[in-house]
Amino acid sequence: MTDYAEEQRNELEAIESIYPDSFTVLSDDPTSFTITVTSDAGENGETVEATLKFTYVDKYPDEAPLWEIHSQENLEDSDAKDILTLLQQQAEENLGMVMIFTLVTAVQEKLNEIVDMIKHRQEEEKRRKEREAEEAEKVAFQGTVVTIENFLMWKAKFELEMAELRRKRQKEEEQAGKHKLTGKQLFERDHNLDTSDIQFLEDAGNNVEVDESLFQDIEDLDLDEDDPDFDPLEMGSDED
Numbered sequence: 001m002t003d004y005a006e007e008q009r010n011e012l013e014a015i016e017s018i019y020p021d022s023f024t025v026l027s028d029d030p031t032s033f034t035i036t037v038t039s040d041a042g043e044n045g046e047t048v049e050a051t052l053k054f055t056y057v058d059k060y061p062d063e064a065p066l067w068e069i070h071s072q073e074n075l076e077d078s079d080a081k082d083i084l085t086l087l088q089q090q091a092e093e094n095l096g097m098v099m100i101f102t103l104v105t106a107v108q109e110k111l112n113e114i115v116d117m118i119k120h121r122q123e124e125e126k127r128r129k130e131r132e133a134e135e136a137e138k139v140a141f142q143g144t145v146v147t148i149e150n151f152l153m154w155k156a157k158f159e160l161e162m163a164e165l166r167r168k169r170q171k172e173e174e175q176a177g178k179h180k181l182t183g184k185q186l187f188e189r190d191h192n193l194d195t196s197d198i199q200f201l202e203d204a205g206n207n208v209e210v211d212e213s214l215f216q217d218i219e220d221l222d223l224d225e226d227d228p229d230f231d232p233l234e235m236g237s238d239e240d
Contacts, residue, residue: 008056011098018101031056034070035104039111042119048111049073050083054100061098064091079114086110 008031015035016023022036032055039048053070057063067087069080090106091099 002062004059004062007098008060011100015100019104026053035100037104037107037111039108039115042115044119046074046115046118048075048079048114048118050075050080050107050111052087052104052107054103061094062096064095065100067091067103074118075114083107083110 012025012031012033015033019035022038024034026032026034032053034051034053036049036051041047050072051070053068055066057065067084069083072080075083086106087103090103094102
């Protein structure tokens with residue numbers, strides 16, 4: 001008759017010695033414990049981690065223990081499901097034998113695969129962004145491909161813009177024509193200017209000041225206006 005309790009105690013002692021820093025007993029009845037499994041570090045130092053919780057059933061190892069992922073770090077939900085499926089497969093293959101070390105080792109290998117997949121995903125994402133950047137640059141360099149549809153749209157827009165431009169130009173010409181003076185209007189404007197000049201002179205005539213010092217005393221001049229040889233212009237030249 002199999003002594004299940006004895007086999008379980010012996011396995012616990014072995015597990016504790018193998019995983020001293022990551023093994024934690026949660027309870028003795030039923031026997032329950034956790035083992036934290038961490039992947040090897042990737043190229044950039046990234047790791048994934050899962051803390052597995054195991055609980056012995058009465059007839060373990062003839063019956064599979066209970067398990068769950070107690071906590072996780074950097075694991076996608078899909079990866080966690082894959083780990084649970086893996087545990088189920090390994091437990092079925094190892095019934096009748098103590099299997100905790102085997103289960104933990106399988107999960108350790110799975111976590112290492114996940115790190116590699118993370119690296120692959122990152123590289124794929126990087127390549128995808130590079131392709132998108134190249135495509136965007138190519139489109140920017142080539143411009144828009146001309147099709148019948150977009151050409152007709154451009155043509156219609158161009159014709160509308162030209163029609164609007166002609167309308168504005170015609171309006172400006174009409175406005176300019178309204179302010180253009182006729183010959184009669186030009187004549188009347190010039191006549192009004194002449195009249196205003198005369199009026200200015202008349203208004204200023206009453207206020208003209210004369211500097212009398214500029215003239216000699218007429219009484220001191222010996223002028224003989226009856227002299228036929230008298231010439232006022234010669235007077236000015238003689239003084240010079």
